[in-house]
Amino acid sequence: MVNRNQQHFHRPRNGLPDREVYHTHRCAATGCREEIRRGLLMCGRHWGLVPRDIQREVLASFKDLTGGGNKHRYVVAVSQAIRAVDSVTTSGRYQDPE
Ligand SMILES: [Zn+2]
DSSP states (O other): OOOGGGGOOOOOOTTOOHHHHHTEEEOSSTTOOOEEETTOSSOHHHHTTSOHHHHHHHHHHHHHHHTTOOHHHHHHHHHHHHHHHHHHHTSSSOOOOO
């Protein structure tokens, strides 16, 4: 016997419509579990730790990618952003708020 309720697996969380839940993913920063909108790379807290020139490169390369551009450029920019955040969060200069 098929339970029809099992088909409704995209259950709303945080009062958001299904569509909004579907369009979220995890922050790219190492160990961060923050759920963020698609189109963003990191949560606001981690994105703020990425140097401006790398932020610009991530955004520019993402725009390039969505226009059918070079995926390698975006992957490189993202890995630079993640490394930049890592270097701040593991240096002891930054304390992760609980
Ligand atoms: Zn984050």
